[in-house]
Amino acid sequence: MHFLKLLARLAETDTESLTLTGPRRTALRRLAQAGTAALPAVLTALPQPAVARDSRTVQDVLKLALTLEQLENAFYTQALQQPLSFFGTTENQAAIQTIQGHEQQHVALFTRLLVNAGATLDLTPRFDFTGSKNGAQAALYPDVFTNFDTFLRVAQLLEDTGVRAYKGQVEYIQFDNFLLESAVRAHSVEARHASHIRTMRRQRGATVKSWVSPSDAPIATTGSVAAKAYAGEDSFTQYLAGNNLVPFVDNLPINVAKPPLSQAAILAKVAEAFDEPLDGLTATEVVSLFIY
């Protein structure tokens, strides 16, 4: 316990980290409750506490996941209150029902995990899916529940953001096998949802692949908060441990099409082949578009 006190003192003196991540002391207490397996992660997290990415706690991770899932669950639940004419077909309605069911199950899962860890649950946020903050500003998506194409655009934004957000959090729960496996299993469900929403949009005429592609028609205005959900997704650079750049550009025999693709075209395929993480602060910013 002696060094836990030391860690708590370190956390208290690190004001930047405190403002970024909230109740660090509380989370440290929870980590201690989780058992000795948690301690190495605390130690490795401390050397650079001022860097936001290194100072997230398990509680932060679970609360971000819960907020994302509450947002998606509320979004689909509200859509399912619309008449069949909104969806156009029973198949479309059934797909949204399937997705909503999973989001509701994810809300239950992360609620349970937080409660079991001794966390105090926050109040469920208030959501406005038009993006008007309950009328406080101009709506971003005024016809989200009357125009199925607008609805699907917002759905794609939320699902793609969810995939990226989970991906950005896995490293903070790596020390806990159960939490990590729960998160990656929810992560791939979000990716399946995203793929299906994208397939639906493509079948309705949108230029979009079932996987995130540089060739997708953008669904957010350049420079907007929503656009941050896709920033960096077009990257074709990947690094191994030790800052070892994977030489997709020059060396690897990946251009197997006959005739070969242009370099731009094969690098677009590389970008498609890797989904990119989104850090917790950016994910929260995107989610906040719909919270007032």
Added chain:
Amino acid sequence: MSPLSNLRMSEPLFSNSFLARTLRRRSFFRVVGATVATSTLVLAGCNDDNDPTPTSSTPSLTLGSGDNGLLNYAYLLEQLEAAFYQKVVDAFPSDFTAEDKAAFVDLRDHEVIHREFFRYALGTNAYDSAGTSLTFDFSSFTLTTRAGVYAAARTLEDTGVAAYNGAAKLITDVTSLRLLAKIASVEARHAAFVRDQAQPGSFAATDVITASGDAAGLDTAKTPLEVVELIAKFVPATIVASSLPTI
């Protein structure tokens, strides 16, 4: 085709004499490692009754241990997927649409990129870095019809998703964990796409997403040993995954 005949097809550069075959296997085994492989070799040498069963001469494919073992495991899965899509692209079913073809070229390219990514990441630790390449056996699939091809793709992609979901907690290096997660969600997007084409609306059906209980709403996760059993019929070698991490 039996796995054995496939393997022989993939080894055209070597003499058929028993001695040459044995020596060549010996060097292969040294690279992929392992006592299990050596015992296989001894059995093969003792087998003089012309028994055609492939088990006596099927080589071992040893994935190794630790993070490298897990990367070899992912590499083998990506090799399998890339070979599958290449086979389809080489001879599209007659009822494939232009959209089907474009999608399968994308899928082929993604899996080739994943395969080459893992090959580069592993370097000399790749189980086949000595140059032996496997010819996978897809004879259990029907690849002459659109329905057959999508059903086959569904099987492989769902297996891939479950494999990545089960491997995440086993990998130690955090950079590797991040990279596996970047690939896992692309595989899940693939899985949902091919499932929807095989059966509309089945992108996240209850055969892959747990319907109730504590894991309700979660995708499938399988251990390496479970996955190895599922892919064994495609691989013309005995996959030795016993040294992979289990917790």
